[in-house]
Amino acid sequence: MSDQKTGSAPHILPPLPYADNALDPVISANTLSFHYGKHHKTYVDNLNKLVGGTELADLSLEKIIAATAGQADKAGVFNNAAQIWNHTFYWNSLSPKGGGEPPAALKKKIEASFDTVEACKKELAAAATTQFGSGWAWLVQDGDGLKVVKTSNADLPLTKGLKPLLTIDVWEHAYYLDYQNRRADYVNAVLDKLINWGFAADNHG
Numbered sequence: 001m002s003d004q005k006t007g008s009a010p011h012i013l014p015p016l017p018y019a020d021n022a023l024d025p026v027i028s029a030n031t032l033s034f035h036y037g038k039h040h041k042t043y044v045d046n047l048n049k050l051v052g053g054t055e056l057a058d059l060s061l062e063k064i065i066a067a068t069a070g071q072a073d074k075a076g077v078f079n080n081a082a083q084i085w086n087h088t089f090y091w092n093s094l095s096p097k098g099g100g101e102p103p104a105a106l107k108k109k110i111e112a113s114f115d116t117v118e119a120c121k122k123e124l125a126a127a128a129t130t131q132f133g134s135g136w137a138w139l140v141q142d143g144d145g146l147k148v149v150k151t152s153n154a155d156l157p158l159t160k161g162l163k164p165l166l167t168i169d170v171w172e173h174a175y176y177l178d179y180q181n182r183r184a185d186y187v188n189a190v191l192d193k194l195i196n197w198g199f200a201a202d203n204h205g
Contacts, residue, residue: 010048011061013041014088022096026189031177039173040087047080061085062158069159082154086136086167090174093166095196102197106204113146121191123148124168128187134171137187138164141204165200 016036021029051057056064064081068074102110114120127150128137135152141163149157157164168190175186
């Protein structure tokens, strides 16, 4: 995904790639109004406050993430920058016309690494449902192959030299209004009906 900031303008909340009710009934407009309109927006607002007037003020999200990862005194900056990046990536990992079969080239890569698309989905579901507490499940490119990883809180594969292809958000605010404690139901519905294989294929290149 390209840098989400250019020049010295403040970081902005990127528009959703679909209407706020487009993911119904898997993810409701009510969930999106809080998740995107409140949580995602707050990360943007917080980051602008934290980096304003500092040496990080003119950097892209990716450069801020790289400059602050693993630094305890910059944890607030990292967490907000990474969560902006993660959420924008997550919205694009979903599509009202998602699910189904991946594009042919990506499907071939998935089959080379997981044997079947179904096995890949099962690994993603397992990572998403077993992530303890808040975090993310990711399909990533690692060298020539693909694999599934999970990260806690705001962490993301970029800090580990891995290329993200798609992600599933498993922070409670991503699903609790619609599914309460049934995280597995949310994850499986996303994988079956919303996951955007086309976005993953574009990221794979």
